[in-house]
């Protein structure tokens with residue numbers, strides 16, 4: 001089972017740039033073209049939030065058009081830049097979408113792995129929160145098939161990254177999540193977005209990976225009280241390759257076209 005993972009496209013209304021500087025729509029189209037050229041093709045595409053930038057209807061109209069270009073099933077969870085009800089309306093054709101409340105997902109019919117989308121966003125706020133309801137939902141889903149290889153998607157990472165200007169808006173109460181996940185060794189990965197960078201660490205006895213954005217990267221500034229900034233670094237996607245004999249291998253794939261193939265020695 002091959003799972004592509006994009007994050008944080010921050011799509012804008014037609015003719016508008018992300019932060020008035022970057023053409024995030026064009027960059028997402030490039031990511032979609034890159035996806036379409038992958039051999040073999042992924043079975044499934046995940047998107048870990050911030051589908052759009054300001055949550056407007058015009059942005060979601062662009063998002064609907066863009067997502068329709070992806071032939072695989074696309075599982076999307078919201079980020080802090082999404083607007084819950086417009087997001088729900090945009091993705092209303094998805095058979096997995098909750099019809100009210102948080103936009104959690106449970107997908108078990110797309111291959112060997114089960115995908116749980118945990119919506120820990122707090123409407124109107126930038127931080128996330130693994131609150132009572134979210135933790136209960138997660139534990140109930142994990143308990144349904146405790147032995148099945150599982151991916152948990154969420155937007156804001158539930159740990160301190162060391163980049164101070166983003167940590168203020170990470171997911172609160174991460175320790176509660178870690179305690180729950182630690183009791184389910186079949187959780188192969190927790191996948192996050194939000195921080196527009198690739199990071200990996202051990203969390204709750206499993207591996208947690210954050211995906212780069214398809215547009216800008218948050219500056220890697222590990223100094224105390226660093227000045228917030230972003231860079232237009234080479235964007236990337238992740239490919240998660242599940243094989244029962246190996247487990248889940250995560251590949252970081254730069255988006256774009258590069259010289260090659262060259263002779264391999």
Ligand SMILES: [Fe+2]
Nearest residue numbers: 008050079194
């Ligand atoms: Fe984002």
